[in-house]
Amino acid sequence: MITPWNISGSVDYAKFIKEFGIKRIDNLLKERLMKHVRELHYMLIRNYFFSHRDFNVALSDYENKRGFFLYTGRGPSGPMHIGHLVPLVFTKWLQEKFGVNLYIEITDDEKFLIKQDMKWDDTQKYSYENILDIIAVGFNPKKTFIFKDSEYIKNVYPLLLKVAKKITFSTAKAVFGFTDSSNIGIIHYPAYQVLPTFFEKKRCVIPAAIDQDPYWRIQRDVAESLGYYKTAAIHSKFLPPLSGIEGKMSSSFAETAIWFSDDEKNVRNKINKYAFSGGKANIEEHRKFGGNPDIDVSYQWLSIFFEPDDNKLKQIHNDYKSGKLLSGELKQILIEKINKFLSVHKEKREKAKNIINEFMYNSELAKEMWKKQF
Amino acid sequence: MITPWNISGSVDYAKFIKEFGIKRIDNLLKERLMKHVRELHYMLIRNYFFSHRDFNVALSDYENKRGFFLYTGRGPSGPMHIGHLVPLVFTKWLQEKFGVNLYIEITDDEKFLIKQDMKWDDTQKYSYENILDIIAVGFNPKKTFIFKDSEYIKNVYPLLLKVAKKITFSTAKAVFGFTDSSNIGIIHYPAYQVLPTFFEKKRCVIPAAIDQDPYWRIQRDVAESLGYYKTAAIHSKFLPPLSGIEGKMSSSFAETAIWFSDDEKNVRNKINKYAFSGGKANIEEHRKFGGNPDIDVSYQWLSIFFEPDDNKLKQIHNDYKSGKLLSGELKQILIEKINKFLSVHKEKREKAKNIINEFMYNSELAKEMWKKQF
Numbered sequence: 248m249i250t251p252w253n254i255s256g257s258v259d260y261a262k263f264i265k266e267f268g269i270k271r272i273d274n275l276l277k278e279r280l281m282k283h284v285r286e287l288h289y290m291l292i293r294n295y296f297f298s299h300r301d302f303n304v305a306l307s308d309y310e311n312k313r314g315f316f317l318y319t320g321r322g323p324s325g326p327m328h329i330g331h332l333v334p335l336v337f338t339k340w341l342q343e344k345f346g347v348n349l350y351i352e353i354t355d356d357e358k359f360l361i362k363q364d365m366k367w368d369d370t371q372k373y374s375y376e377n378i379l380d381i382i383a384v385g386f387n388p389k390k391t392f393i394f395k396d397s398e399y400i401k402n403v404y405p406l407l408l409k410v411a412k413k414i415t416f417s418t419a420k421a422v423f424g425f426t427d428s429s430n431i432g433i434i435h436y437p438a439y440q441v442l443p444t445f446f447e448k449k450r451c452v453i454p455a456a457i458d459q460d461p462y463w464r465i466q467r468d469v470a471e472s473l474g475y476y477k478t479a480a481i482h483s484k485f486l487p488p489l490s491g492i493e494g495k496m497s498s499s500f501a502e503t504a505i506w507f508s509d510d511e512k513n514v515r516n517k518i519n520k521y522a523f524s525g526g527k528a529n530i531e532e533h534r535k536f537g538g539n540p541d542i543d544v545s546y547q548w549l550s551i552f553f554e555p556d557d558n559k560l561k562q563i564h565n566d567y568k569s570g571k572l573l574s575g576e577l578k579q580i581l582i583e584k585i586n587k588f589l590s591v592h593k594e595k596r597e598k599a600k601n602i603i604n605e606f607m608y609n610s611e612l613a614k615e616m617w618k619k620q621f
Numbered sequence: 622m623i624t625p626w627n628i629s630g631s632v633d634y635a636k637f638i639k640e641f642g643i644k645r646i647d648n649l650l651k652e653r654l655m656k657h658v659r660e661l662h663y664m665l666i667r668n669y670f671f672s673h674r675d676f677n678v679a680l681s682d683y684e685n686k687r688g689f690f691l692y693t694g695r696g697p698s699g700p701m702h703i704g705h706l707v708p709l710v711f712t713k714w715l716q717e718k719f720g721v722n723l724y725i726e727i728t729d730d731e732k733f734l735i736k737q738d739m740k741w742d743d744t745q746k747y748s749y750e751n752i753l754d755i756i757a758v759g760f761n762p763k764k765t766f767i768f769k770d771s772e773y774i775k776n777v778y779p780l781l782l783k784v785a786k787k788i789t790f791s792t793a794k795a796v797f798g799f800t801d802s803s804n805i806g807i808i809h810y811p812a813y814q815v816l817p818t819f820f821e822k823k824r825c826v827i828p829a830a831i832d833q834d835p836y837w838r839i840q841r842d843v844a845e846s847l848g849y850y851k852t853a854a855i856h857s858k859f860l861p862p863l864s865g866i867e868g869k870m871s872s873s874f875a876e877t878a879i880w881f882s883d884d885e886k887n888v889r890n891k892i893n894k895y896a897f898s899g900g901k902a903n904i905e906e907h908r909k910f911g912g913n914p915d916i917d918v919s920y921q922w923l924s925i926f927f928e929p930d931d932n933k934l935k936q937i938h939n940d941y942k943s944g945k946l947l948s949g950e951l952k953q954i955l956i957e958k959i960n961k962f963l964s965v966h967k968e969k970r971e972k973a974k975n976i977i978n979e980f981m982y983n984s985e986l987a988k989e990m991w992k993k994q995f
Binding site for chain 1: 771779785812
C-alpha cells in the first residue's frame with residue numbers, strides 16, 4: 248500500500264500508473280505542451296515527471312483562456328535535502344512558462360500529527376527554515392503565496408469543514424491506511440491538503456511526487472459536489488538515495504541524502520563513500536567492460552537534476568558505459584555540480600530572509616489571500 | 622450507548638452514575654457548597670443537577686484561592702427551546718456566586734458536521750440567534766467570553782493539534798460510537814470541545830447535561846500530560862419533552878418543546894394539547910384519587926425550572942396529589958409561568974443585540990482572549 252507516509256523498497260512506476268488509474272505523459276502530450284513552452288523541461292524529456300491526471304484538460308483550460316493555477320507543498324518535519332527540491336524546481340518552471348499563480352502549503356499540522364516525537368515548536372522552526380529554502384528556488388513573489396496551515400486556518404475553516412464532511416473514515420482508511428491507533432488529528436488532516444485546490448475558481452495543477460496522489464484522488468471525488476473543479480496533477484518519480492536507485496531519498500537516513508546544510512567536504516565524502524556505483528570492481532575490468540549508468544546513483548542524479556544539458560549528459564552516459572569514464576571520475580563530476588549548486592543556493596537562501604514576508608503576507612496576492620474567507 | 626448525539630427513551634440516571642464512574646451530588650457536598658453560596662440553587666435542592674466529577678476538588682481550589690473557571694456551550698443547529706436554557710440558568714448562578722470567568726463555546730463546526738442536511742450558512746444564522754438567547758440569561762459581560770469555533774480556530778489551532786494527537790480513533794470510537802461511515806471532520810471534532818477546558822491554568826468546571834460527559838472523560842485522560850488540570854463537571858438531567866417524562870426535549874420533535882419564538886396562544890395550545898398529564902380520566906375520579914405529580918410533565922417542568930419557590934411548589938404538589946388541583950388548573954399555572962418567562966426573555970433578547978459584541982469581541986476578557994495564542 249502506497250500512502251504519503253510510506254514509501255520504501257523498489258518502486259514500480261508502471262504499477263502506479265495502472266493501480267492509480269493515472270496516465271503516462273506521452274509524446275502527444277509533450278508535443279502539445281511544446282506549443283506553449285517552446286522547450287520541454289529536462290525533467291519531462293527524461294521522464295522524471297512521468298505521469299499525470301488531466302494535465303491535458305488543464306492545457307485546454309489554458310488554451311481557452313480560463314487558465315489554471317499551481318499548488319504544491321512541503322511538510323516541515325526537519326531540514327530539507329535535495330530530494331525535496333526537485334519537484335519545486337519543476338514547479339518554478341511551470342510558473343514561469345504559464346505565468347500562473349502558485350500556492351505553497353506548509354503542512355506544519357500534518358508533520359506534528361504524524362511524527363510521534365515531533366514537538367510543535369520544532370515544526371515552527373523548520374517551517375521558517377524550509378520556507379527560506381523554497382524561496383531560494385526563485386518563485387515569482389508577485390504570483391506565489393506561501394502559507395502555514397496553522398496560520399491560515401482561520402481563513403479556510405468553514406471550507407475545511409465542508410471538505411471533511413464529504414470524506415468518510417472508510418474512505419480515509421482505504422486511501423491512507425489509517426488504523427484504530429491513528430490519532431483523530433491525522434485522520435482529519437487530508438481535508439486540509441485537499442483544500443488549496445479550491446483557492447481559485449479555476450483548475451488546479453499539482454506538481455508533486457507520486458506518493459501524494461492519494462490526496463488528489465480524494466479531491467477529485469469531492470470537488471464537483473462542492474462547486475469546484477477536479478484537480479489536475481503531474482507526478483514525479485522519487486530522487487533515489489545515495490545508497491541505491493531503489494526507494495526514495497529520506498530524512499530517516501541522513502547519510503544517504505544531500506542536505507542544504509552540507510559543506511563541500513561533506514558532500515565529497517558522502518558521494519565518495521555512499522553513492523552506489525555501477526562501475527566494475529577494478530579499473531582494468533571497468534576499462535574493459537564499462538560501467539552501468541542505469542544503476543549508478545551518481546549518473547542518475549546527474550540525469551534527474553544536476554546536468555540539464557542533454558548533450559553533456561549523453562557524453563557522460565556513453566563515456567561511462569564504454570569504460571572511458573571511471574566511477575571516481577563520474578563521482579567527481581557530480582561532487583562539483585552539487586557543490587556549485589549548494590553554494591548558489593546558500594546565497595539565494597540568505598537573500599530569501601529579506602523577502603519571506605512578501606511571499607507570506609505582503610505581496611498583492613498574499614494580501615488578497617489574507618482577506619479571503621473560504 | 623450514550624453519546625452526545627443519541628439520547629432517547631427512558632433515562633436511568635443511577636445507571637449513568639455507575640457506568641460513567643461519576644459521583645452523586647450528596648448532602649455532604651451540598652453542605653460544603655452552602656458555605657460559599659449561602660442558599661442552594663433549587664436545581665440542586667431538587668436534584669436536577671444530580672452528579673459531578675471532582676466538583677469537590679474545584680471547591681478546594683476555590684477555598685485555596687487558586688480558583689476555577691466555568692465552561693459550557695451550545696450547538697447552533699436551530700432555534701433554542703427551553704430545554705437548552707436550563708443548564709445555562711444554573712451556570713449563571715454559579716458565575717454569580719463564585720465571581721468566576723465563563724467561556725461559552727458555540728460549536729458551529731460540530732453541528733455542521735454531524736447534521737447531514739445542515740448548511741454552513743444556517744449554522745451561522747443560528748449561531749447569532751442562539752447567542753442572543755444565551756446573553757438574555759444574564760451572564761456578566763465582564764466575565765463571559767462567547768466564541769464561535771469557526772472564528773476562534775486561529776487562536777487555538779496548535780493546542781487543538783496537541784489534543785487531537787493524544788486521542789486515537791480507537792478511543793474516539795469507543796466513547797462516541799464513530800463508525801466507518803462517520804466523516805473525518807466529526808471524528809476530529811471532540812478535540813475542539815475538550816480545548817476550552819485549557820483556557821486558564823486553573824481547574825475548569827463544566828455545568829452541562831449528562832450526555833456531554835463523554836467529552837470530559839477524554840479531557841481527563843489527556844489534560845495532565847498536556848500540562849493542564851483535569852476538568853471538573855456538574856451534570857444535569859434532561860428536561861423532559863411535553864409528551865412524557867422519559868427522554869429529552871428535542872429539536873426533532875418541535876411540538877413537544879417550548880421555543881423562545883412561541884407566542885402566548887401557542888404555549889397555551891401546546892401545553893393543553895401535549896403536556897402529558899398525571900391526572901385521572903375525569904374530574905370525579907381526580908377529586909377522589911388525586912393526580913400523580915411524578916409522571917405529570919406540567920408538574921415536572923414547574924419543579925425543574927418554572928417554580929423556584931419551594932413552598933409554592935410543595936403546595937402545588939400536595940393539592941395535585943390530593944385531587945384539589947385539577948390537571949387543567951395545573952396546566953394553567955404552567956402556562957402563565959411560561960408566558961411570563963417568555964415575555965421577559967424576549968425583552969432581554971432584544972437588548973442582547975446591543976451587547977453581543979461585548980461578549981464576543983470588545984470586553985476586557987474578550988480582547989484578552991483574542992490576543993491569546995494557545
